[in-house]
Amino acid sequence: MRIEPIPQCAELVEEHLPGNSVELRLVFPCTQPNVRRALSSTMSGLGAMNLCEDDSSTVELVLAEVLNNVTEHAYRDEATGMIELHLKQTENGLSCRVIDNGQCMPRNSPPQGHPPNPNRPLEMQPEGGFGWFLIRHLTSDLTYMRNAASNVLSFRIAVGQSVSRN
Amino acid sequence: MQLETAHYDDFMVVTLLEDRLDAAIALDFKDTMRDLTLDAPPRVILDLANVRFLDSSGLGAVIGAMKQLGNRRKLELAGLKPAVDKVFRLTRMDTIFVIHPDLASALEGTGTSQTGQAHAY
Numbered sequence: 104m105r106i107e108p109i110p111q112c113a114e115l116v117e118e119h120l121p122g123n124s125v126e127l128r129l130v131f132p133c134t135q136p137n138v139r140r141a142l143s144s145t146m147s148g149l150g151a152m153n154l155c156e157d158d159s160s161t162v163e164l165v166l167a168e169v170l171n172n173v174t175e176h177a178y179r180d181e182a183t184g185m186i187e188l189h190l191k192q193t194e195n196g197l198s199c200r201v202i203d204n205g206q207c208m209p210r211n212s213p214p215q216g217h218p219p220n221p222n223r224p225l226e227m228q229p230e231g232g233f234g235w236f237l238i239r240h241l242t243s244d245l246t247y248m249r250n251a252a253s254n255v256l257s258f259r260i261a262v263g264q265s266v267s268r269n
Numbered sequence: 270m271q272l273e274t275a276h277y278d279d280f281m282v283v284t285l286l287e288d289r290l291d292a293a294i295a296l297d298f299k300d301t302m303r304d305l306t307l308d309a310p311p312r313v314i315l316d317l318a319n320v321r322f323l324d325s326s327g328l329g330a331v332i333g334a335m336k337q338l339g340n341r342r343k344l345e346l347a348g349l350k351p352a353v354d355k356v357f358r359l360t361r362m363d364t365i366f367v368i369h370p371d372l373a374s375a376l377e378g379t380g381t382s383q384t385g386q387a388h389a390y
Contacts, residue, residue, distance in 0.1 A: 135293040160322070160352035167324040171292045221361040225340070230333045233325035233360050240359060 124192040125151045133203065134182045138170045141188065152192055158262035162197060165241050165260055168234040169201050177205025177254055196261040199242075207249045213256065215239070270294045272390045274305055280312035280379065282372065290320050290327035290353075298327070301390065302334040311342050314375045318348030323356050332362065343367065347375040 127148045131137045146163055154162065170186060178184050187202040208214075216235030221228075239245065242258040249255075271286035283305060290298060306313055315331070317323075323331075335344040347369040349357065357363040369375035 139289070139291065139293055156351060157355075160355060163322060164324060164352070164356065167291060167322075171324065171326060175292070219360045219362065221364040225336060225365065228332055228336065228365065230329035230336070231325070233328055233356075233362075237325055237356070237359060 123151070125149060125190075126192065127188070127190040129188040129190075130185055131188075132182065133170075133174045133178050133184055133186045133205075135171075135174060138167070138174055141170065141186075142167055145188070145190065149190070149192075149197075152197075152263055154262055161241050162260055162262055165238055165258075166199070168238050169199075169256065172234055173201065173203045173205060173254075177203050177207075179206065192263070193259075196259050196263060198259050199257065201254075201256045203254050204252050205254065207254060208247060211247075211249055213238075213245065213247045270297050270301065272301060272305070273387060274390070275387045277310070277379070279310045280314060281306075281309055282314045282316060282375075284316040284319070284372075286319055288319055289322045290317070290330065291322060291324045292326035295326035295330040299330040299333045299337075302330075303337045305390070306334070306338060306342075309338065309342055312345060313338060313342060314345045314347055314369070314372070316347045316372045316375075317353055318350070318371065320353055321350055323353040325356070325360075328356050328360060328362060332365075335366065345369060345375060347372045 125148070127145060129141055129145060131141050142163055145166060146159065149159070149162065166188070170188070173186050174180065184204050189200040191198045214235040216237070216239040217232075218236055219229070219233060238258070242260055245256070245258040247254070247256050273284045273286060275282045275284075283302070285298070287294065315334070331344075331346070338344055345367040348371045349368060354363070357366070357368070
């Protein structure tokens with residue numbers, strides 16, 4: 104087991120479970136700079152999974168989108184709460200759980216994330232709304248629960264299925 | 270956030286000197302691009318070769334930078350790394366930009382070497 108402290112992050116524990124699978128738990132106060140730090144620590148922590156470059160960028164992108172959503176929407180950029188991130192390597196990829204104590208999702212359900220339409224005239228192109236499309240496109244088994252005052256979002260990223268090219 | 274620009278007669282090159290274009294700098298990037306391209310020539314080439322990671326906020330800021338140029342000028346992209354290219358492809362936003370493999374390809378046919386008037390920001 105290795106403990107890797109990062110600035111302003113409450114806790115990061117990396118465990119190598121039997122069978123060499125990786126489990127990470129990270130708790131940090133939600134701010135944009137902390138999301139960056141958390142992603143950096145997480146990607147280092149997942150090093151033992153030997154993900155290929157494509158898989159690694161998928162994990163970083165999905166986690167960035169989810170953590171940014173919590174920061175911007177659940178906590179409304181007020182930097183008032185904590186984010187808890189659990190990642191666990193499984194046979195089917197990377198199982199992820201993100202918990203926060205911010206506002207619930209609108210209508211208590213995660214946005215559908217409609218596919219962007221590149222055929223709109225340029226001036227009509229939205230500059231946002233891509234996040235949930237990417238999350239839904241790159242994950243499976245996505246579930247959302249509102250537990251008392253917490254949001255719990257769980258999903259799986261199907262990575263590490265092919266032999267690593269590293 | 271650090272950017273560098275080089276000005277030529279009918280185009281300019283903006284090079285982003287950051288390895289991430291993400292939610293933490295997206296707004297700043299878009300605002301800076303607006304200031305830098307106020308009097309821009311018809312072609313603005315954004316060199317993203319240093320950028321290793323782009324999220325949807327970064328993508329939105331690049332689209333915003335393109336919209337700020339209006340209809341008479343174009344934002345072209347160069348040097349997309351695989352993780353950056355993936356975000357453009359998945360969202361199909363790769364189809365609304367002219368994308369060059371690298372800056373040298375973007376400058377082909379301009380009769381210019383890369384020696385414009387350079388400024389760092």
